[in-house]
Amino acid sequence: MNQKDIARLAGVSSATVSRVINGDDRVAPKTYEKVKRVIDEYGYVHNAVARNLKKSSTKTIGYLVPDINNPFFTSVLVGFEEMCYAKGYDIIFENTCENVEKEKKSMQTLLSLRVDGLLAVLVDTENKLIDSFDSMGIPIVLIDRKSKNESKHDCIIIDNYDAVKKLVDHLVSLGHTDIATIYGSLDITPGEERLNGFLEAMKQAGIPVNPDYVVPGYFTVEGSYEATEQLLKLKKPPTAIITANNLSTMGAYAALVDHKIRIPQDISLVGIDDFLLAGHLTPPLTVVRRSNTTVGRIAGEMLMDRIEMGSTHKRIPQRIKVLPTELCVRESSGKPRNYTI
Amino acid sequence: MNQKDIARLAGVSSATVSRVINGDDRVAPKTYEKVKRVIDEYGYVHNAVARNLKKSSTKTIGYLVPDINNPFFTSVLVGFEEMCYAKGYDIIFENTCENVEKEKKSMQTLLSLRVDGLLAVLVDTENKLIDSFDSMGIPIVLIDRKSKNESKHDCIIIDNYDAVKKLVDHLVSLGHTDIATIYGSLDITPGEERLNGFLEAMKQAGIPVNPDYVVPGYFTVEGSYEATEQLLKLKKPPTAIITANNLSTMGAYAALVDHKIRIPQDISLVGIDDFLLAGHLTPPLTVVRRSNTTVGRIAGEMLMDRIEMGSTHKRIPQRIKVLPTELCVRESSGKPRNYTI
DNA sequence: ATACGGAATGTATACGTATACATTCCAGGA
DNA sequence: TCCTGGAATGTATACGTATACATTCCGTAT
Numbered sequence: 124m125n126q127k128d129i130a131r132l133a134g135v136s137s138a139t140v141s142r143v144i145n146g147d148d149r150v151a152p153k154t155y156e157k158v159k160r161v162i163d164e165y166g167y168v169h170n171a172v173a174r175n176l177k178k179s180s181t182k183t184i185g186y187l188v189p190d191i192n193n194p195f196f197t198s199v200l201v202g203f204e205e206m207c208y209a210k211g212y213d214i215i216f217e218n219t220c221e222n223v224e225k226e227k228k229s230m231q232t233l234l235s236l237r238v239d240g241l242l243a244v245l246v247d248t249e250n251k252l253i254d255s256f257d258s259m260g261i262p263i264v265l266i267d268r269k270s271k272n273e274s275k276h277d278c279i280i281i282d283n284y285d286a287v288k289k290l291v292d293h294l295v296s297l298g299h300t301d302i303a304t305i306y307g308s309l310d311i312t313p314g315e316e317r318l319n320g321f322l323e324a325m326k327q328a329g330i331p332v333n334p335d336y337v338v339p340g341y342f343t344v345e346g347s348y349e350a351t352e353q354l355l356k357l358k359k360p361p362t363a364i365i366t367a368n369n370l371s372t373m374g375a376y377a378a379l380v381d382h383k384i385r386i387p388q389d390i391s392l393v394g395i396d397d398f399l400l401a402g403h404l405t406p407p408l409t410v411v412r413r414s415n416t417t418v419g420r421i422a423g424e425m426l427m428d429r430i431e432m433g434s435t436h437k438r439i440p441q442r443i444k445v446l447p448t449e450l451c452v453r454e455s456s457g458k459p460r461n462y463t464i
Numbered sequence: 465m466n467q468k469d470i471a472r473l474a475g476v477s478s479a480t481v482s483r484v485i486n487g488d489d490r491v492a493p494k495t496y497e498k499v500k501r502v503i504d505e506y507g508y509v510h511n512a513v514a515r516n517l518k519k520s521s522t523k524t525i526g527y528l529v530p531d532i533n534n535p536f537f538t539s540v541l542v543g544f545e546e547m548c549y550a551k552g553y554d555i556i557f558e559n560t561c562e563n564v565e566k567e568k569k570s571m572q573t574l575l576s577l578r579v580d581g582l583l584a585v586l587v588d589t590e591n592k593l594i595d596s597f598d599s600m601g602i603p604i605v606l607i608d609r610k611s612k613n614e615s616k617h618d619c620i621i622i623d624n625y626d627a628v629k630k631l632v633d634h635l636v637s638l639g640h641t642d643i644a645t646i647y648g649s650l651d652i653t654p655g656e657e658r659l660n661g662f663l664e665a666m667k668q669a670g671i672p673v674n675p676d677y678v679v680p681g682y683f684t685v686e687g688s689y690e691a692t693e694q695l696l697k698l699k700k701p702p703t704a705i706i707t708a709n710n711l712s713t714m715g716a717y718a719a720l721v722d723h724k725i726r727i728p729q730d731i732s733l734v735g736i737d738d739f740l741l742a743g744h745l746t747p748p749l750t751v752v753r754r755s756n757t758t759v760g761r762i763a764g765e766m767l768m769d770r771i772e773m774g775s776t777h778k779r780i781p782q783r784i785k786v787l788p789t790e791l792c793v794r795e796s797s798g799k800p801r802n803y804t805i
Numbered sequence: 806a807t808a809c810g811g812a813a814t815g816t817a818t819a820c821g822t823a824t825a826c827a828t829t830c831c832a833g834g835a
Numbered sequence: 836t837c838c839t840g841g842a843a844t845g846t847a848t849a850c851g852t853a854t855a856c857a858t859t860c861c862g863t864a865t
Contacts, residue, residue: 173851514821
């Protein structure tokens, strides 16, 4: 059942059917009704595949993230989907599992599927396939992680140095000096910048950094759980811990709870990125936060803005949107203990 | 740049190029290499839109859920994506926001996009568009919520009656009689069955149900937060609360924490469905759980199984997979208090 | 009555691919 | 030498749509 069939049944040409379907106003009301009736009667459903081929546009956008288990990417997806739906775009979902090979295949697929745009959080920011998107004129918006080489793509980030500095300063103002950090993967920008931000903020605060207090958590719950246990095993555990993202915070929290460490009496815990329940844990956690759905919403706007510009979008220079962050003081940060644990 | 261009540049026909791309072994090794080289050199990327039109199959599956903010649906997505990726299917993501109108539009879009299958959690289980999928021979797998009318579609569910009964029996064995439940939306099966299951299990245990102890939480964090506050306002609050899903548990937990109610000393809290952190809260929560990623994985299997059967899949009768649930006793359930709060 | 012009509709084609069918090629057997 | 047959390749078409262009229709002005 296609337009030609409908045309025959309605006694018109297939062009007219196409016009009815696309709401072309150059069709007489009575013809419109007649065709509409036949369409409904026979349950014809428009074939977007053929349309996409003809129009060389798919009204489709790729959403490529490394780990959908991470609630951050889910929240971003919510905002992104909201914008896409409003503008009539559909989302093709790709989960790369932080795997370079899978990322390649996913990007190849999206390319092949002729998505009109791509929202990506890349594992391999030097990925050659990025060039393919460029040469095909498909806009890309990057989130959180920038390409290391001079990238031409729009991106939405936060000031990681500033975010960590807010946490360090907060802890320092409470009297902490034995501050530890559980840092993330250093080969992606947030990991690198948040660690450097920590070191820099400590320097500015005039507090020497204890190398034992700088441990990797790999941005994962498990990694940070273990990192926390490692910190607890020290002869003198830190009085405060700064984590590098939401998962890291969860891991550290779980480890502290499991080891019966009281927060914040024994150890203060603060982190980057808010998450569901973070404000309702015992105690509620102090975090530096941004609006995750806003990230998705702005990404959608920037992307569809470029898409609608057509090929001329290449003339618009890279746009970098730095979202504001806010220190949200709750109860997981307090004065440093003055006893041994 | 298309197959014809590549063909001309390589001095072969477009059919040969197509064969090379599809790995057809009826092409001479040297020809294969020659074509491959031209493809790489010119950065040709295969057009899946055209292929899909020709083959009337898209290697694409719709994933339609009411609320991706719910971690349950995210976990399901993880398992589902895993299976899809393994079999070479891509996912088109639709979030209906529990909105009937949006659900209709989404289904219409998926139909138009000619997805090969659909994994759906429907708001409106009487949706007429389901029939369109049927008549076009596109298989559907339903999760969690069954169609109310006699549905012909595969579905993956749990025994809700049994799940609630496990919680009730657990609480009764601890000595509780003042048991409250925060139930979910009654117009979807899990909501209806879990409430009925509660009433039935209480009956079987010989415990009269206090109508004040049966309050709606609408399967949301906020709704359940308020429901919990409502329970706390009673002259005699319950000694235990059973929640209807993960969000409901979070809401109740947050409310109890915020009102300084001690769990389980003052009130026990148990719920259906596990979630990240549930085992690391203070105290860790007792829940009835299933493997969420398994739900997605099995759904993917059932769906692609039918897809690969082609049109004959209609001859296979409805398959209902009831996943096992397990009572996971942690520390949020204890003996009932013997004092007034 | 005729010409005109805009509205309504029809005709024909291209989008890029996969594949049925046709053709060419070539080695090996008679 | 010719024939045979399988391997390799080419030719032609259909998938379902949107749309440029052509045509028809019909009311109105001349």
